Structure formats: structure tokens, C-alpha cells
Amino acid sequence: MLFRWPIKFKLFLCVGLLFVIVGVLAVNSLQGLYAYRELAKTISWRADELPLADELSSRIGHAQDSLRGFKPIHDAEIVARPEPLDKTTTKVFFNHNLKAVRDSLQQYRDHLDMDLPQFGQLGDRSRDRETLGQIAASLERLEKSKDEADWLLVPGHVDGLIKQLSQMRDQVDALKPQLYERMRNLSSEVRGQYQTWISISWATGILSSVGLFVLLGLVYSWVTSPLNVLIRGSRRIAKNDEFEHRIHLRTHDEMAELAENMNAMTARFLEIKTDQETKIQQRTQEVVRSEQLASVGFLAAGVAHEINNPLAAIAMCAESLESRVTNLLGSGSVSSKNNASDREVVAKYLRRIQDEAFRCKGITERLLDFSRLGDVKKQPTDLRELVIGVVEMVRHIGDYREKKVEFQCSQHVVAPVNAQEMKQVVLNLITNSLDSLDPGGTVWVELRRLGNQAELLVRDNGCGMSTEVLKHLFEPFYTRRRDGK
Known part of the structure; x- marks a missing residue:
């Protein structure tokens, strides 16, 4: 007592x-x-x-x-x-x-x-x-x-x-x-x-x-021993950075209250330190990811630039062939019945070559847009049109043709963002969802306004992500697939 x-x-x-x-x-x-x-x-x-x-x-x-x-x-x-x-x-x-x-x-x-x-x-x-x-x-x-x-x-x-x-x-x-x-x-x-x-x-x-x-x-x-315990504990925490150390006293008086307050202060400091270390680690990972994305952007820009010129040549050659073949098949050296049939087939395939060439050129231009980040400035942007553009681009990718992307937005949503960075974010979210789907799966993209804020929700009926995958969610080269994609 x-x-x-x-x-x-x-x-x-x-x-x-x-x-x-x-x-x-x-x-x-x-x-x-x-x-x-x-x-x-x-x-x-x-x-x-x-x-x-x-x-x-x-x-x-x-x-x-x-x-x-x-x-x-x-x-x-x-x-x-x-x-x-x-x-x-x-x-x-x-x-x-x-x-x-x-x-x-x-x-x-x-x-x-x-x-x-x-x-x-x-x-x-x-x-x-x-x-x-x-x-x-x-x-x-x-x-x-x-x-x-x-x-x-x-x-x-x-x-x-x-x-x-x-x-x-x-x-x-x-x-x-x-x-x-x-x-x-x-x-x-x-x-x-x-x-x-x-x-x-x-x-x-x-x-x-x-x-x-x-x-x-x-x-x-009552006095000397508790003071010695307090002094040793405080020195241990101050000199050795042992923030997990706790001071325990059984005197049930002001000394014990001081020890409990010191333990609480050390626990809060340890919590702050752990939180700061976690934030530093996250910022480091973000910097690494940014460097990786920058490297990918430079690579994509180079590839897109090199492919864009051959695609333009293919499209131009297809147009030229279409006109010359039409003139050739339209001459009298060939029967009219055969000319009409061949002319339709040749024109059909030439138009397909032109369409696919122009589509590939559009894809490379979009890749170039993603690589040209420029100054990070926020401007009022119609997010609805931005998301529609990303969805349309993804739909033409061959791996995703057997999968559905449904976009829901009943009104225009304007927000001050960087358009290029926002495109990259939306593209990453949609492609990650598509990668998790089996053939016939669906990705739902919903954009809506909440007061003075905008909310973008991406859902899918795929396999989901484990805790280990969530840790590497923003790493561009991380994958769990056997084919490395």
C-alpha cells in the first residue's frame, strides 16, 4: 500500500x-x-x-x-x-x-x-x-x-x-x-x-x-532506485536510439507517471520515425519508378518515331497503288467481267492496308504524346474526353479484343490536371485491369463529379491482386507472369 x-x-x-x-x-x-x-x-x-x-x-x-x-x-x-x-x-x-x-x-x-x-x-x-x-x-x-x-x-x-x-x-x-x-x-x-x-x-x-x-x-x-532507472533508460534511448526500450517502475507514484509519459513520448516518436521511414521508402520507390517510366518513355518515343516514318510510307504507297491499279484494271486489255471482280478485291485490300497503316500511325502518335511530358502544369481538362481517348486506344490492341471496356460518364467533368500525366495514369489502371481478366471479362470505368472534386473508379471481374503484388503495384517492370509481360 x-x-x-x-x-x-x-x-x-x-x-x-x-x-x-x-x-x-x-x-x-x-x-x-x-x-x-x-x-x-x-x-x-x-x-x-x-x-x-x-x-x-x-x-x-x-x-x-x-x-x-x-x-x-x-x-x-x-x-x-x-x-x-x-x-x-x-x-x-x-x-x-x-x-x-x-x-x-x-x-x-x-x-x-x-x-x-x-x-x-x-x-x-x-x-x-x-x-x-x-x-x-x-x-x-x-x-x-x-x-x-x-x-x-x-x-x-x-x-x-x-x-x-x-x-x-x-x-x-x-x-x-x-x-x-x-x-x-x-x-x-x-x-x-x-x-x-x-x-x-x-x-x-x-x-x-x-x-x-x-x-x-x-x-x-522510493527515490534513488526509480531515479537511476529513469536516468539509465533515458540515456539508453538518447544515446543508442533504442526507441523500443520501455521504462518500467512499480512505485505507482509520480516517478511511475513520469516513466509512463516518457514511454508514451518514445512510442509516439517511434511511430513518427517509422512513418517517416515508410514515407522516405515510398518516395524512393516513386523516384525509381519515375526514372523507369522516363526510360520507358524515351524508348517508346524512339520506337514510335522510327516506326512512324515506315507507316507513313506504307500508307502513301497503298494510296498510290490503289489509283494505279484502278487505272490498270480499267483498260480494255482485260475482259470487263474479270476487271470488275479483280478491281473490287484489290481495292478492298489496299484500303485495308491504308486503314491499318493509319491506325498504327495514330497509335505511335499517341505514344509520342505520352513521351512528351513537357512542363508539369495543370490546366482545366475535360476528363471525360481524355478517358474516352484512352479507352478507344486500348480497344484496338490485339491482346484485349476479346475483353470489354465499358465507360460510364453522364456529364462533362473538368478538373485542373496535367493531361499527359493523367492519360498515363488512366492507361495504367485500365491495362492492369485488362491484364487480370480472362477472355470475355469486363472492365468498368466510371467517372463522376463529387462536389468540387472528380472521382475515377476502375473495376473489373478478374483475379484481383495479392498483398505481395500490391507492394509492387507501381513498378513498371514488375510482373508475375511466366511470359514476362
């Missing part, structure tokens, strides 16, 4: 398949990049917790030191003293350090509350929030206990505060090992994920490769 789609739909399908392949590869790549970015952000974010935990632990330690009477360290606002601190100074130091602990704790909690990606257990902040909540609760209790009057003088109270601070510090110090443990477990935690993504990447790569091969196959079968 896809092969019957128009080529634009096929191209849309190929482009769509290409976009799908590129989209799958892009999504797979972007997913891996985003996962890598989230991991990097999570590690960087959790790494920022380490200084905060160290600072909180240090602040808690300073608070412990202020209760133990130790001089505070690393505090720019407090001047170091070599002697033990008094009660007022201890309260000031403790309150200051406790406030620093509270600020560090709040900063740590704000860091945990930041909107950052949750990447597995490494990004899980619930346990850290719980630990910081416990530290905040302990800090609240410390602040309440220090609000009591003379809380430094209560026996064991300071030790209890130091113990609570120590527990808080232990809780803070426990955050870092937990973070280290999560980082160590990160590899095993994400192993399943990256193995899944590796499998997905391989699968998408293989599917994309298969899709790419399918795309290339479709482009080759």
Missing part, C-alpha cells in the same frame, strides 16, 4: 521517521545529561554541608568551653584571659556562644530546606532534618535552663549543660559519617539506574540504527 502513495507523502514519512530517530537519540542523550547534572548538583550540595556541620560542632564546643571556665578560642569579639572567668563573664561567653550555635543551626537547616533535586539516598534529607530537629530541641532546653536565677551556682547544673552540649556535638559529628556512608553507597545505589540507562541507550541505539537502515532502504526504493 505504501508504494501507491504519492511521492510527497513518502518523503513526509521518511522525514518523520528521521525526526523520530533524532528525537529518540536526543531524548536519551538529554536524559543522561540531566541525570548527570542532578548527580553533580546533589554531590556539590551535600558537600557544602560538611563546613556547616564543622562550624556547628565548633560552636557547640565553644559553648562547652565557656562553661568549663576555659578561655574561649577563635573568637575575635572576646579577649582571651589567662585566669578563670567569673560568673558574669561566663554567662556572657555562654550566651554569646549559644547564640552562635543557634545561628549555625539555623543556617544548616536553611541549607537543608533549599529546593534541590532528590537523587536517591544521597539527596534524602529527612534524617538530617530529624537530627537537626533534635539538636534544636536540646538547644531550646538549654536556653530555658539558663533563664533560671543563679543557674551557674546550682550544683551539677553546669555539668548537665555540658553533658547536653556534648550530646548535641555528638549528634552533629554523626552527620558527617552518615554523609560519607551515603557517598560510599552511591555507587551501589545508582548501579541499577545506570545499568537500566545503559540498556535503554543500547536499545535506542540499536532501534535507531535499524530505523536508519529502514529509512535508507525506503529512500533507495
Whole structure:
């Protein structure tokens, strides 16, 4: 069914398949990049917790030191003293350090509350929030206990505060090992994920490769291969003149339509070429026939000219003999009865000699008329009189005396023709018909007017002509007779 789609739909399908392949590869790549970015952000974010935990632990330690009477360290606002601190100074130091602990704790909690990606257990902040909540609760209790009057003088109270601070510090110090443990477990935690993504990447790569091969196959079968067939076929026709070659495509699209149009154009060109070659062959045959007819005309003219003079001499001698024999037989040396009988016989034969001589002379004159073609000019000619003259000439030929020629024409038909050439055409048609007849056969010649045209119809009841004879119809020397006539 896809092969019957128009080529634009096929191209849309190929482009769509290409976009799908590129989209799958892009999504797979972007997913891996985003996962890598989230991991990097999570590690960087959790790494920022380490200084905060160290600072909180240090602040808690300073608070412990202020209760133990130790001089505070690393505090720019407090001047170091070599002697033990008094009660007022201890309260000031403790309150200051406790406030620093509270600020560090709040900063740590704000860091945990930041909107950052949750990447597995490494990004899980619930346990850290719980630990910081416990530290905040302990800090609240410390602040309440220090609000009591003379809380430094209560026996064991300071030790209890130091113990609570120590527990808080232990809780803070426990955050870092937990973070280290999560980082160590990160590899095993994400192993399943990256193995899944590796499998997905391989699968998408293989599917994309298969899709790419399918795309290339479709482009080759729908576009490249048909174009190659068209190019090879057109070159074969153009360079080798193989007009019988046909281009066949099975794509059922615009390519196939182009091939069909090219085949139709080649078929028409071949038809025109064949027709032109046939016409050239016909014209060549006509030229050959014209040369043959010209040769026959020259031969007939020569023969007619040579025969015409002896015929004239025979006719003149016959006339002279007739007059002299009449005078001779009319003398008194011979009996009147015998003279009358002999005179009639001699006169009869002499007149016959004269008639036949003049008839032969007329035939030779007609042959001379046929040979004198002159300039090929058309003049208004009475075709009826022309055909009658040809028919009368043919009737006197001895071979045709036992055959009939019937001419039918009820009116004068005038047409612009060359009289000599038209006589030759009519003579050829009638003699060909007479040659095909058996003794007693008939040739019908009909001349009539059709509007502004003239029609000459020659029919006979002879044997007809075969296809082979029709091919040589206009050749003057072609014959199928054994006698060569």
C-alpha cells in the first residue's frame, strides 16, 4: 500500500521517521545529561554541608568551653584571659556562644530546606532534618535552663549543660559519617539506574540504527532506485536510439507517471520515425519508378518515331497503288467481267492496308504524346474526353479484343490536371485491369463529379491482386507472369 502513495507523502514519512530517530537519540542523550547534572548538583550540595556541620560542632564546643571556665578560642569579639572567668563573664561567653550555635543551626537547616533535586539516598534529607530537629530541641532546653536565677551556682547544673552540649556535638559529628556512608553507597545505589540507562541507550541505539537502515532502504526504493532507472533508460534511448526500450517502475507514484509519459513520448516518436521511414521508402520507390517510366518513355518515343516514318510510307504507297491499279484494271486489255471482280478485291485490300497503316500511325502518335511530358502544369481538362481517348486506344490492341471496356460518364467533368500525366495514369489502371481478366471479362470505368472534386473508379471481374503484388503495384517492370509481360 505504501508504494501507491504519492511521492510527497513518502518523503513526509521518511522525514518523520528521521525526526523520530533524532528525537529518540536526543531524548536519551538529554536524559543522561540531566541525570548527570542532578548527580553533580546533589554531590556539590551535600558537600557544602560538611563546613556547616564543622562550624556547628565548633560552636557547640565553644559553648562547652565557656562553661568549663576555659578561655574561649577563635573568637575575635572576646579577649582571651589567662585566669578563670567569673560568673558574669561566663554567662556572657555562654550566651554569646549559644547564640552562635543557634545561628549555625539555623543556617544548616536553611541549607537543608533549599529546593534541590532528590537523587536517591544521597539527596534524602529527612534524617538530617530529624537530627537537626533534635539538636534544636536540646538547644531550646538549654536556653530555658539558663533563664533560671543563679543557674551557674546550682550544683551539677553546669555539668548537665555540658553533658547536653556534648550530646548535641555528638549528634552533629554523626552527620558527617552518615554523609560519607551515603557517598560510599552511591555507587551501589545508582548501579541499577545506570545499568537500566545503559540498556535503554543500547536499545535506542540499536532501534535507531535499524530505523536508519529502514529509512535508507525506503529512500533507495522510493527515490534513488526509480531515479537511476529513469536516468539509465533515458540515456539508453538518447544515446543508442533504442526507441523500443520501455521504462518500467512499480512505485505507482509520480516517478511511475513520469516513466509512463516518457514511454508514451518514445512510442509516439517511434511511430513518427517509422512513418517517416515508410514515407522516405515510398518516395524512393516513386523516384525509381519515375526514372523507369522516363526510360520507358524515351524508348517508346524512339520506337514510335522510327516506326512512324515506315507507316507513313506504307500508307502513301497503298494510296498510290490503289489509283494505279484502278487505272490498270480499267483498260480494255482485260475482259470487263474479270476487271470488275479483280478491281473490287484489290481495292478492298489496299484500303485495308491504308486503314491499318493509319491506325498504327495514330497509335505511335499517341505514344509520342505520352513521351512528351513537357512542363508539369495543370490546366482545366475535360476528363471525360481524355478517358474516352484512352479507352478507344486500348480497344484496338490485339491482346484485349476479346475483353470489354465499358465507360460510364453522364456529364462533362473538368478538373485542373496535367493531361499527359493523367492519360498515363488512366492507361495504367485500365491495362492492369485488362491484364487480370480472362477472355470475355469486363472492365468498368466510371467517372463522376463529387462536389468540387472528380472521382475515377476502375473495376473489373478478374483475379484481383495479392498483398505481395500490391507492394509492387507501381513498378513498371514488375510482373508475375511466366511470359514476362
